[in-house]
Amino acid sequence: xxxxxxxxxxxxxxxxxxxxxxxxxxxxxxxxxxxxxxxxxxxxxxxxxxxxxxxxxxxxxxxxxxxxxxxxxxxxxxxxxxxxxxxxxxxxxxxxxxxxxxxxxxxxxx
Amino acid sequence: xxxxxxxxxxxxxxxxxxxxxxxxxxxxxxxxxxxxxxxxxxxxxxxxxxxxxxxxxxxxxxxxxxxxxxxxxxxxxxxxxxxxxxxxxxxxxxxxxxxxxxxxxxxxxxxxxxxxxxxxxxxxxxxxxxxxxxxxxxxxxxxxxxxxxxxxxxxxxxxxxxxxxxxxxxxxxxxxxxxxxxxxxxxxxxxxxxxxxxxxxxxxxxxxxxxxxxxxxxxxxxxxxxxxxxxxxxxxxxxxxxxxxxxxxxxxxxxxxxxxxxxxxxxxxxxxxxxxxxxxxxxxxxxxxxxxxxxxxxxxxxxxxxxxxxxxxxxxxxxxxxxxxxxxxxxxxxxxxxxxxxxxxxxxxxxxxxxxxxxxxxxxxxxxxxxxxxxxxxxxxxxxxxxxxxxxxxxxxxxxxxxxxxxxxxxxxxxxxxxxxxxxxxxxxxxxxxxxxxxxxxxxxxxxxxxxxxxxxxxxxxxxxxxxxxxxxxxxxxxxxxxxxxxxxxxxxxxxxxxxxxxxxxxxxxxxxxxxxxxxxxxx
Numbered sequence: 003x004x005x006x007x008x009x010x011x012x013x014x015x016x017x018x019x020x021x022x023x024x025x026x027x028x029x030x031x032x033x034x035x036x037x038x039x040x041x042x043x044x045x046x047x048x049x050x051x052x053x054x055x056x057x058x059x060x061x062x063x064x065x066x067x068x069x070x071x072x073x074x075x076x077x078x079x080x081x082x083x084x085x086x087x088x089x090x091x092x093x094x095x096x097x098x099x100x101x102x103x104x105x106x107x108x109x110x111x112x
Numbered sequence: 113x114x115x116x117x118x119x120x121x122x123x124x125x126x127x128x129x130x131x132x133x134x135x136x137x138x139x140x141x142x143x144x145x146x147x148x149x150x151x152x153x154x155x156x157x158x159x160x161x162x163x164x165x166x167x168x169x170x171x172x173x174x175x176x177x178x179x180x181x182x183x184x185x186x187x188x189x190x191x192x193x194x195x196x197x198x199x200x201x202x203x204x205x206x207x208x209x210x211x212x213x214x215x216x217x218x219x220x221x222x223x224x225x226x227x228x229x230x231x232x233x234x235x236x237x238x239x240x241x242x243x244x245x246x247x248x249x250x251x252x253x254x255x256x257x258x259x260x261x262x263x264x265x266x267x268x269x270x271x272x273x274x275x276x277x278x279x280x281x282x283x284x285x286x287x288x289x290x291x292x293x294x295x296x297x298x299x300x301x302x303x304x305x306x307x308x309x310x311x312x313x314x315x316x317x318x319x320x321x322x323x324x325x326x327x328x329x330x331x332x333x334x335x336x337x338x339x340x341x342x343x344x345x346x347x348x349x350x351x352x353x354x355x356x357x358x359x360x361x362x363x364x365x366x367x368x369x370x371x372x373x374x375x376x377x378x379x380x381x382x383x384x385x386x387x388x389x390x391x392x393x394x395x396x397x398x399x400x401x402x403x404x405x406x407x408x409x410x411x412x413x414x415x416x417x418x419x420x421x422x423x424x425x426x427x428x429x430x431x432x433x434x435x436x437x438x439x440x441x442x443x444x445x446x447x448x449x450x451x452x453x454x455x456x457x458x459x460x461x462x463x464x465x466x467x468x469x470x471x472x473x474x475x476x477x478x479x480x481x482x483x484x485x486x487x488x489x490x491x492x493x494x495x496x497x498x499x500x501x502x503x504x505x506x507x508x509x510x511x512x513x514x515x516x517x518x519x520x521x522x523x524x525x526x527x528x529x530x531x532x533x534x535x536x537x538x539x540x541x542x543x544x545x546x547x548x549x550x551x552x553x554x555x556x557x558x559x560x561x562x563x564x565x566x567x568x569x570x571x572x573x574x575x576x577x578x579x580x581x582x583x584x585x586x587x588x589x590x591x592x593x594x595x596x597x598x599x600x601x602x603x604x605x606x607x608x609x610x611x612x613x614x615x616x617x618x619x620x621x622x623x624x625x626x627x628x629x630x631x632x633x634x635x636x
Contacts, residue, residue: 050484087487089152094216
């Protein structure tokens with residue numbers, strides 16, 4: 003948890019500026035919609051990632067959006083290395099900058 | 113450090129430095145960044161799918177410069193567009209250590225002509241990108257995504273993939289390419305050979321020998337632009353499903369389908385799948401049966417009743433005006449009713465059924481990732497390799513292939529989850545070989561199953577049309593007419609077009625001289 007907080011604080015400091023934070027929110031949501039949502043939106047039928055996480059972690063932890071259980075470094079590792087049936091996503095697909103924005107978006111209340 | 117055979121560490125460092133000068137250091141990847149290029153569903157091992165470097169150019173000039181360096185050092189490169197050929201090795205190369213030429217950054221939709229119905233795209237444009245582009249610009253054209261639709265029009269077409277709309281044969285609706293040859297020369301195919309051509313994306317064949325096909329499933333060039341015909345949005349769309357109660361109905365179903373497809377009463381690349389494949393989108397195996405081995409008939413009966421499925425399930429769609437679709441539907445209903453117990457369902461009847469809805473999406477050109485759910489069939493760690501065997505659209509062939517693969521799957525400890533995609537003159541018989549990629553025994557079992565089906569099907573005159581990076585030699589060897597004369601021709605082209613052997617060694621079992629030790633048997 004501490005590691006998660008540190009990572010989050012670091013990102014908040016990086017994106018502390020309001021306009022930068024706004025554009026970062028936008029980039030985070032865009033990245034989520036493009037690369038994550040098709041598998042990780044609610045409802046298990048059409049969303050393979052949600053189905054898998056429901057099975058392996060339980061329904062309370064099945065979504066990646068707003069899931070306090072997921073630490074920033076863990077998200078980063080899964081995105082870059084893949085997990086189970088989820089293939090890795092390359093830097094030519096999600097840049098490091100957009101990955102940071104995605105992590106903030108996943109943690110946000112939006 | 114993993115390097116391609118014959119390349120020294122010093123040569124690697126010099127080549128990497130040269131690549132960085134071309135694309136910038138942030139677009140050359142080594143070390144742990146290469147994990148994202150490995151086979152997501154390894155059938156041998158992750159290690160064997162590793163590359164030594166990945167280089168990501170932003171434009172055609174950078175591709176030319178990279179190939180010049182590759183020629184200088186003899187550095188083999190495996191081009192990828194979006195690298196989402198997931199069931200066939202993803203972005204990973206056939207030969208361990210080959211570098212990756214990652215074209216994802218070249219991601220522009222260069223042109224869409226709504227009146228003429230085509231797009232000109234770069235390699236990195238995904239189906240989602242093109243779909244979003246058309247939606248955002250209110251262009252009334254449909255794309256034709258495969259299922260799942262995470263890849264790219266270019267990558268899927270170059271693999272000769274299929275979709276599910278009337279434009280489902282992707283190479284058939286491809287028109288014009290720009291290709292960078294191994295020596296850096298740029299060729300535009302078809303009518304693109306004319307400067308400032310007005311018909312590059314309109315007429316496929318150009319003048320003289322038609323060459324587009326040799327740049328598909330091949331290692332003769334790097335395709336950097338491609339034209340793709342897009343279907344005009346029809347005035348009406350009506351997806352439907354027909355269920356058939358018995359396993360033995362397959363032969364009659366296919367016999368009924370053939371004339372309907374030949375006469376385009378079924379206008380699209382429609383699908384006949386077994387009950388478990390449809391169910392696997394919504395349920396895992398343990399949710400329907402806790403035992404091991406063959407799922408008993410009583411369980412099949414129960415799930416078919418609960419989920420309104422047949423042992424075989426046909427998904428098709430009608431396109432056109434309401435009156436036209438009404439007429440077609442009447443005819444189709446009468447034809448399918450010849451099978452006792454056939455039941456008919458509309459979109460309204462299957463509302464909320466994820467299995468129906470994702471297939472309806474695919475048949476109307478909407479990309480989705482729903483089909484990935486089938487990888488959850490055995491629980492976590494799901495991987496899959498698709499055996500896609502070609503079959504005549506004839507019942508007895510479908511039954512022969514189905515019986516063999518159902519039994520072989522069972523022998524290997526796997527359920528048969530499969531479908532027949534109905535083309536104009538052939539069927540793509542897809543056997544989703546789902547396994548646990550985290551379990552060595554499961555990987556070994558699926559590897560041997562794939563080999564067994566390929567070899568035994570070959571003896572009966574059937575072969576896959578496409579395969580995993582590590583099975584390129586195996587499938588090539590099924591094309592054995594006249595002592596493998598086709599491969600000899602392909603090798604001749606390779607030696608001529610890529611004399612230094614830098615492009616995708618091993619693709620389609622075509623190998624350059626310096627790696628000929630890998631041309632026989634299993635690819636390491």
